[in-house]
Every structure is written in C-alpha cells, then in structure tokens.
Amino acid sequence: MKLPQVLDLAAATTLRTQLMERRGQKLALDGGEVERLGGLCLQVLIAARNQWRVDGVDFHIVNPSPAFADGARLLGADDIASLGDAP
C-alpha cells in the first residue's frame, strides 16, 4: 500500500479507513511519495502500528521520502519508519 502525497487533515479519515480494511494483514506502507506528513496522520499511523502489534501482525513503513522523514523528525517520531518492527 502506498501512502498518499499529502497526509493532512483531509487524508486522516481515508487513511484510517484504508488501514482498517487491511486489518489482520501484514502491512508494508510505502512512504516514497509522501510530500507532507501532518499530526493527525501521524496519529493514525502510530495507532495502526499499535493495533497491528496488539493483533500480532507485522507492520512496516518502508521507503520513506525525505519529506516524510523530515516531518516525522519534526514531530518527534523519527523512528516511525521503523516503528513496525515489533521485536
């Protein structure tokens, strides 16, 4: 699954819905096209990571774009790209 270019207020609900549809499946989210990561979508991603962890299923964010990585760093979640690696 590819993450959209803009992860802002408008994208948050859709992102959650898309992720919920894939619940129970192993996920590798491609962040290569992301140009903007906002606070709400960050919440969705972390909540999804936690959910997948509770469900015991792999969850990864791969190939983060520089914008994604920069946004995550500013938001204090630099490790989001590797957050899915539940040990």
Added chain:
Amino acid sequence: MDPMDAIKQTYFQECDELLASLEEGLLSLEAGEADSDTINAVFRAVHSVKGGAGAFGFQAMVGFAHVFETTLDAMRSGKLDPDPEVVKLMLRAADVLADHVAAAKGEGTVDEARGHAMADELAALVAPEGGAPRTSATPASPAHDEDGGDEWGFKPLKFGDDEPAAASAGWRLVMRPTKAMYAKGHDALLFLRELSRLGPTATTLDTSWLPNLEGLDPEESYCTWTVELPAETPEVAIRDIFDFVGDDCPIELTLSGANVVEPPAATPAAPIDIDALLNSVRTPTAEREALEGGAEKPAAAATPAADKGASKNVPAPAGAGATIRVDLERVDRMIDLVGELVINQAMLQQRVMESGAARSSTIAMGLDELEQLTREIQDSVMAIRAQPVKSVFQRMPRLVREAAGATGKQVRLVMEGEGTEVDKTVIERLSDPITHMLRNAIDHGLESTEERVASGKQEEGTVRLAALHRSGRIVIEVSDDGKGINRPKVREIAVKKGLIAPDASLTDEEIDNLIFLPGFSTATTISNLSGRGVGMDVVKRSIQALGGRITISSIPGKGSTFTLSLPLTLAVLDGMVVSVGEQTLVAPLTTIIETLRPKPEEVRRLGPRGAVLAVRGSHVPLIDIGVALGQRSEPIDPTQGVVLLVESEVGGRAALVADEIQGQRQVVIKSLEANFQRVEGVAAATILGDGRVALILDVDAVVEKMFSDRRDAAPLAKAS
C-alpha cells in the same frame, strides 16, 4: 498553604482518582472485558501516577510504578495476555502502588519486602521476552523511561525547589493541539517547524492518550509534544508562533524548571462540547457533582498528573465534565451560613406574625417567598456536599481480596449502586462500618470452600454490597450467600455470657439481634480478620451515632443480609416540635410512625410505674419523655398529653408521651458535643424561630434507657 503543598495535594487527589480507575480497569479485565481501551486506561493510570511521583521525587513510587508500567505496556502491545492470574497479580500490584501513594501522603508505610517481591513478580511476567528478569534493585532507580517507555516520551515537569534544576537549562514548551485546531487547517507540524527555526530543538511526542486504530477518531487530537529550546530563545518569539491559534492549541512554557510562566488553567485544551456541557449543567446530576478539596487549585498545567488525569485531549470519559474543586471548608462555611439564614428567616417570620400582620399582607406573602427561596438555597447547598458512595465502595475490592486471602476462601464481591449520593460527612463515616460488615460476611458468613462444595454451593462465595435511596434515606446492604446466622449457637453464647436468661423465649429476629450486644463474638477461635472483641456492637453504635439503623435478616443455609439505613445529611432534619414541661423538644420525623391522643381505656398500668398503650391490637410501652430526660419525676397522664408512636432500633415500637405538639418543621442541626457535651437521650440541638435552643431527641437512646431500666428489674421483661 505553601504553593508546592497545594500542587502536591492536587497530585494526591489525582492519584486517588487514577488508582480508582486503575482498579476499575483491572476489575473489568478480570471480568473478561479485555478491550484495548481498558488496557490503555489502566496503563495511563499507572503512567500518570508515575509521572507526578517523578516530579515530586517519590523515587520508591517511581521505581515501582515503572516496573508495573513496563508490564502493562507488554500487555498493551499484546506480548502479555491479560489472563486471570496476571490480572490478579496486577490487582495486588495496584494495592502496592496505593500503599506507595499513601506513604507519600504520609498516611502509612510501604511493606518494602512485599513491594520488592511484587516488583519481581511483575518483572518476571515480561522477563521471557525482555531478557533477564529485573531484580528488585531496578525499581529503586529513577528510570525515566530509558527502556520500553521512550515511545511514550513522557518526561515529568520539574518544578519547585524539591528537586535540583533540570540538567538542561532552557525553555520547555508543552503544546496540546486540539481537535478544533486541526479542523481549522492548522497542523502541529507547522508549529514544530517554526519552533525549529528558532534554534536547535529536542522534540518529544507523548502518545499515551492515543488509542489503537480501532478506537481512533482520525480527526481528534490525542498527542502532545514537548519541545526543548535553548534558554536564550526570546520568550516572545516562542509565544508569537502560537499567537494566532490561541485556545485551539494551549501551550505551557517554562524556563528550566522555573515557575510556570503562563497559567493555562483558564485555557481548556479539550474541544469543549458546548451542548454536552449545557446538558450536563441542566441535569440534576451536574449540580450534585462532588466538589471537593484544594481551594487554591494551582494552575492545572503545573502538575503533570493533573495534565494527564484531566484528559485534556481525549474525548472526556463520563463524569470528567464541568466540575471544579472547591475547598471543603468553604462549602461547610456556606452550609453553616445557610443554616443561620434558615433560622433567621424563621425568626423573622415569627416576629412578623407576633406583630399582628395579616396572613394576606404583603409582608407575610413576601416572607413566604423568602421561605421558599431559603429552602431552595438550602437544598442546593446540601446538594453540593452530596457525593456518590463510590469513594467508599472503591476501597472494598481490595479489602475483600485481602480478607479472602487471609481466610483462604474464594470470594466474589458484587457492588451495586455506587453512584448513590449522600452527604460527604455521612460517606466519611460509612467506611468503617462497611469494612467491618464485609469482613464479618467473609469471615463468619461465608463457609469454607470445602463446606460450600459439600452443601452443593458454588465454590466461590458471593458478597454483595449495595447502596440505594429509600424514602429519604440511604440504605446500604451487605449480604452474603453463606450459612446464615447460627441461631442455636448465638443463643448458647448469649446465655453463657449472661446476656440473656437461659429460659428466655426469643424470636429468630431477637436472637439475630443478640450479635449486636457488646462483647458478643461467635467465632470459636479468634481469627486475624474479625472477632477481636470489637464486634457488631461497635458497628451498631457508629451507625446510630449517624442517626442510622441497622437490621439483619438471615436464612439458615442461604445467607445473611445486613441493612444499614442512614439519613442523607447530618445538617438538617425534619422534626416534630413538641413541648415537654417547660422545654421544647424536636423528635426526628423519620422515627415517628404516628401521633395520637390516647383514650383512657387504651392505657393499661403495668407494675408500679410502667404503663402500656393498646394500639390496634398490640401493646407498646409508654415512655414519658419528661421523666426519661430527668425533667420531672412523675409521668403526666398520657390521656392529657399526646403520644408519639415511634419505631426504635432497640426495642421496636414505643409510645413517647409529650405535653403537646407545636408543629412540624425542618431544623438545622447543631452539634451538642461540639458546642457543649454529650447528653444522654439527646442527639443534638437546634435554634428555633424565636431564638430559643431546642434539644433534638435521641429516640433510640430514650427507648433503650427505658428497656435497660426495666431489664435491671426483670431480665427480658417483654412489654408486648
């Protein structure tokens, strides 16, 4: 109050609430309701207690909470199953945490061995995956989330001078975006980017309020950020960034652990649902919301625990609505003043009547309106003091666990009516009697597991604790499904102890009531739990001191129910004002069944001084109030006075003789003990409309005195 103390007090209050929700959450996990929200709530509770403990330097508490939190985190992330054994352990861990809080308050000590053993047990739960089990040495280290917790990014604020200044001098900014902020198109990212342009920043994300995806509202704001900036950054530059969002993104700005610069208490962070707020204000429950403690409520932001506990950024759970904390003294002062107002109003009314003003005059009508208003004010003020009994009930699961552990019995506690409200003074004094009755129910009421199995019952005994309102009083019921009162044994013991005559003929109810006699104990061996000589008589006395009653109903083999009935408030009383000789007395209306003027043929002499009254086929003892209180030596002729037929706890019905009835009214209770001293037969005093002091009758004491006088003459002479 020292500001630091005030903050600490607020933290302790938060702790009490957090511990309660911790226990509540664990109990629902125990009941098999393991959803991620519950686990999150439990985690947050421990996390928040720990946060505040760190800020105040309660290192032992931080250490223990840290281990607890780590285990809960494992549960939260699905590495640890909340199976019954694990949850039981966690319940006990919650007890230890409560001990730590109590110790921090200075109200007790922590059993260190128990705490360490518990920490080891907790650590062992996560050890298989987390490497070597943590030893008890770990909890002693401050350990602010170096491991396992960094994703929560929680760092308690340091403040006051208890702790040395934080190592990194500089600005610490906590920003709490709201749903409204995002809805208006702003984003936390933009502020963080602007901040990063001011200088090197260190940003920490706090996601401890974030639910899992399933429970997530994608447009709600759950996360908060803490940003550290160099000390040389101009304050105004930081504030400017947030200038245009205002309340949509409240911030707290502190300089290297110094004072809170901005008092953000006035800026509610949560998106306020005005409709919900208004609705809650309109409902009667809102006005009954408990308002307690902490007059000088410090800026909420100054306590990390307050921040966490107040659930700023999450959709508020039920009950965390529009409430304020008010120092109890202020409320009490107001109640006193309203009491004075009621008395003053009554006096005014009486003066006006005495002056000969007509009932229809404008003055009299104005006074009637004043009376209604005063009544309403009084009711409203009393409602402020009303609190749900939950605060007492929530301590009971622990007690039951410990009692079950001590007796080796399996006990399930069922609680009902925790939301039932009653005056705070009553609540405070309910704890001991309920504690004692629950212990008794477990120790004496329930059978051992083997006995239960042998008699075909479930292995697990059930103890029920319920609260309800019934006819203007609060009723507390403690019942068990045990063996019921062993009446032959109770009787045998009473005879052996000389409490009753060997040949006394007693009804089942009378036998049951023998356990309330002082010094009575049925346990053949003195157990650790109850039966230390302080028994049900103490319970009964403390209930009576509250103006309450206690009754038992017991079915052999099926169990017993103890029912407490208490007044809802100790501040006012509906009473019947009567004259006895020169005195004016008030009899509590709740004790009076009816009033009547006896006919000569209904009064029968009994012995040289005694008399009974025939009331609809039964005979009740006649008691002259004046004689009972020592105002006169000879009783008046009952047919010349009036009789108050009362129901007393001690001797059933009795007929109290007074000279005449003046009327019924609500009176403000003034403690006689506090202002003078305890007087037998008198419960309290009040001030009447004409300014005179009137005594409030202690009906039970009067009846009991009569019975004990007669018992001295002839053991168990039954009047009816």
